[in-house]
Amino acid sequence: MATLTLLQAINDGLRTAMRDDPSVLVFGEDVGKKGGVFLATENLQKEFGAKRCFDTPLSEDGIVGAAIGMAMNGLKPVAEIQFQDFIFPAFDQIVSEAAKLRYRSGGQYTAPLVIRTPYGGGIRGGLYHSQSGEAYFCHTPGLKVVVPSTPHDAKGLLLASIADPDPVLFLEPKALYRSVKGEVPEGSYRVELSTLREARAGKDVTVFCYGAMVPVSLKAAEESLASGIDVRVVDLRTLLPLDEEGVLEHARSTGRVVVVHEAPRFCGFGAEISALIAEHAIEYMEAPVVRVTGFDTPFPNTLEHHYLPDHRRVLDAIERVAHF
Amino acid sequence: MATLTLLQAINDGLRTAMRDDPSVLVFGEDVGKKGGVFLATENLQKEFGAKRCFDTPLSEDGIVGAAIGMAMNGLKPVAEIQFQDFIFPAFDQIVSEAAKLRYRSGGQYTAPLVIRTPYGGGIRGGLYHSQSGEAYFCHTPGLKVVVPSTPHDAKGLLLASIADPDPVLFLEPKALYRSVKGEVPEGSYRVELSTLREARAGKDVTVFCYGAMVPVSLKAAEESLASGIDVRVVDLRTLLPLDEEGVLEHARSTGRVVVVHEAPRFCGFGAEISALIAEHAIEYMEAPVVRVTGFDTPFPNTLEHHYLPDHRRVLDAIERVAHF
């Protein structure tokens, strides 16, 4: 097993899929010769040629629209959107089309495509290179939404997404691209979608998180040991369809819950976790369900370190629910 | 005071705004000669001429983009999107631009526009003429989201929205367009944004709802009297910025809460209500916070009456939380 960064694991995942299945295509803005602005698609054009890894015009609507058509016609398109912030021109194609095609055609047509896109803060990208838009997509039946947080999962979830018969939005935490490393098996393997990962065992408080907030939560968990709080960290990995029963089991077992994400709080993904608990596990709760999130503002630039939840904000929340 | 349908109240509101302020413009697809596909803009072109009420090309992106420009340059555009289902081509303009312009320019430029659009089921419109997309927009700081449920509020909230210095998405429950009537004051008046309306007093259970779910909830409340449950119905009216304190007060005072909306449940607006309660009022709760919503599927056609929450589904939930 090689030790790879999350970015390398994604590159490896793409290469593995393309080697295993000639119908897998990779395309998007600057993914060819340049290998993507983050280099996630580096060397793919070199290895597989410009028919399987190619640049597109600057139109996210066209990228996703064409990907839907390719998927309808038997290929496995893996489209890149350069930043998640720039996915909105494709919102209609994703939400109205990819997500609804199987349903509205009674199963006659399907669009098993993957849309990969880097999301989240941490690179001083300001309003438009930092957003975490998962909640916009998680409210869309028919779509799957996946967020890895480790190199191992990044490759395994990506391969599972490419194999999946439904459209998958694959959100890559850009803050972790080069900052995390881990062992990644060679060749093909899959991490099953809609399964949680207990990133850290613990019995007092459960922290639900995903993407770049997983290391932040783990650090907070480590530090809370000092105050004698034993924190469980659960990496959600697939946000839609969510393993709701798994979430509820964890919540019931600790009775104290913190939810962490980078996106704004209001109507963010964390609300769904809280709501599930409020509806199905409230009688087990010994404390409020506390959300630690980005603020309900656009994403700032200079002060992004104040905007982004860090381990100290998570720690505050852990202590609040632990001592309630 | 005249007795008007909700649709007439909106038409009256537009006319009133256009009479009071020459900078108010109304435009969109088919709003001119035809007066809109639901006739919400009927006779406006006749009264105010084609410079103030006019058709546009078939491009929601263009409609909202141009509206932003007009608003930047001192006009008060009130743009119509023919169905909320067709707003997604404008998603980028709304979410990336209108909502963020003030912030990103340090307040130098602003976009005080109103986007009106009919939403929701009840007209056998299938997947694309029935959707309730409020949650997509409520996760967007910088935007205001308003949903009337009575003719009085429709006009008063619309006039407040047009007067508002921020971009407002005004969602009109099309199922109520002609099915509700009520007294509507003549001339100009405003219903303040971000204020709740207690549509029915009650002390046992609070039902939070908005739009077309208000009459449904009221009917359920009436029927629950038979089981001796005294239900309060709160019409949220403005979803963003929400009167969170008001919501929490109601929740605390009854200790039992049901949330109703038409949109799919997962990551729907109801999740935010549940999450607020789970974080700030859990210790007052005597029962789970139950959501009654559309299903996590696209919107069907023939079976829409099963999809849409009706008073019986709300009643079930009321009984569940009342007898918990």
Next chain:
Amino acid sequence: MTTTEPLQVIQADGGVNGYDPQMPESELLHCYRAMLQVRAFDAICLKLQRAGRIGFSIPNEGIEATQVGAASALRKSDWIFPSYRDFGMALYHGVAPLEMMHNMFGNARDGAKGRQMPVHFSFVEPIRFVSISSPIGTHIPQAVGVAHAARLRGEDTVVLASFGDGGTSSLGFHSGLNFAGVWRSPVVFLCQNNGWAISCPTEEQTASDGFAIKGEAYGIPGVVVDGNDLLAVRKVTLAAVERARAGGGPTLIEAKTFRMGGHSTSDDPKRYVPAEQFEHWKKRDPIPRFEKFLQAAGLLDAAKAVAMNAEVTEEIAVAARAAEQVGPPALETIFSDVYAALPAHIRKQGEQAFDLAARRGEARSGDGTFPL
């Protein structure tokens, strides 16, 4: 690269100046029959809608030649990405009116399982007539994707994407044509310029000099054709299809035609369409025009025309009656096909819905347990 004068083939007297449509006689009659089917289907749906037996329909009167002429240029292995005003293409290729009526009633036999509004057909046989979507223009880049996939695989499939004058303002038009131009995809774009997008005339839609010229922006040749002349539409479409099949890339066809009815059965066009326009186009009805050609060619006489019309009308009336007898889709169709497999949270919602329906006595026999 763009033509501006609409191509015409059928003359006032039914003559074609020696043009050879390259179709056997039976094919020509098949085209005629398909146009009659469209008109009969329309007429029956209008009645059903007015009687409150279906909710909605889309009139095609005046556009039949464009639909059928264009469809006739395709092979069964090609794909059609239709607009909602294109079902003549399906009829031409042999989709049974009964299949379509199931959709109009949104019943249990509807291929789309009663999920879509009427007229939003989806067929995979005998030709791929791709599930119609209400949002305008979204299908255009999808058509390009299908075509590009075929090309990458070395197949000679051609894809026809059809849309209206209003559709040219959509995002999908821009991205779709641009991608097709760059990729030289085997697509034929058919813009049915019928003068109106609901109540908006073309001059409110665009200031361009017609619609064919919009191809210039994408390096795609544009061709204008008289959309009420079946043979002319067939001719330009065939040329475009052959060019695409041979690797020559996409073509944009503008078919000039006119919507004689309302936008839909909910619309009254007299509110906004000047009366002269109806009069002008009434004289250019594509069906009598093609009849004249068939008569001049000795393929049709009045009696045969009447008989054929009666036959297709009867077939469609029978289909309507049959479809109306079929019950609504089962409750579980709300919950299936969201994903390939049913996720737990949707299953749970389905079970609750079934419980409620059972308590209300609304569950139908066979719905005994939630089956998904």
Next chain:
Amino acid sequence: MTTTEPLQVIQADGGVNGYDPQMPESELLHCYRAMLQVRAFDAICLKLQRAGRIGFSIPNEGIEATQVGAASALRKSDWIFPSYRDFGMALYHGVAPLEMMHNMFGNARDGAKGRQMPVHFSFVEPIRFVSISSPIGTHIPQAVGVAHAARLRGEDTVVLASFGDGGTSSLGFHSGLNFAGVWRSPVVFLCQNNGWAISCPTEEQTASDGFAIKGEAYGIPGVVVDGNDLLAVRKVTLAAVERARAGGGPTLIEAKTFRMGGHSTSDDPKRYVPAEQFEHWKKRDPIPRFEKFLQAAGLLDAAKAVAMNAEVTEEIAVAARAAEQVGPPALETIFSDVYAALPAHIRKQGEQAFDLAARRGEARSGDGTFPL
């Protein structure tokens, strides 16, 4: 209606064949100075970025004549909707380099309050240089809206919307140009065809025959100009601006130019741009070209050029040092300007953030209580 040969004014020897730029000498020198400012600003930002003192910058080398020539055609009462590669337009109109440097450092004096990435300027004075947005193309229909509003009010404002070759593929290009065509809005669309959209060459962007021709799709005349020839750019822009001001409607200008640097300071163009292209365009550098003209016209000599360059470089270096001294924006700037008034839920989040910063010792003096 569309030109295809790029208009040129300045000849190899600096002559202009008797063309009268209709500018006083001081204006011509002002243009020259603005181009020097752009290049100096660029060079200093590159150094700052390489030294890690700012995070990001956008190179303009090679594009200066397009920016300044186009800007020179506008009045102060006009509006500019720039791309991120347009700040020469702001410099030309008199925005102080110091204002711009505040933005590069995202400091407390930045007009955008440190919320945007560097280079995303926003100015209302001395000309409306509208807040730059990262999403490509969204500003185009907005520019049309501003223009339409001006026209409805009977003002003679003209709006310049600038974007790249890549920008023509965006949604906003399509909707913006289409609306402007239908409304005959007083807008000038400036497509800076610099050959590349990050690493994608124009042939991957579109199959059209250049970019000016895209105007045909919207009934908008297209003009091609040598973007490295300041006087030519000024000439075509002035004509377009005057036409717009007189009610003649929009124009699409394609300025053919070349991005001599990377897309941004994060990009290495040598990975994808063929070396010949750099060589070819190096010889067409717009600054020496305009110098030749000024020299031929007797307005500039080598000494004066050197002095002016030194002066602008010094001004910008001073500005950079000054801006670097200014601290970061106050914590409350995260929470203000989301709405005109601060809603309760955001206020509460701000208060919590302030508490936390105070506990961490990160709150700055003056931040004593959350002030909003």
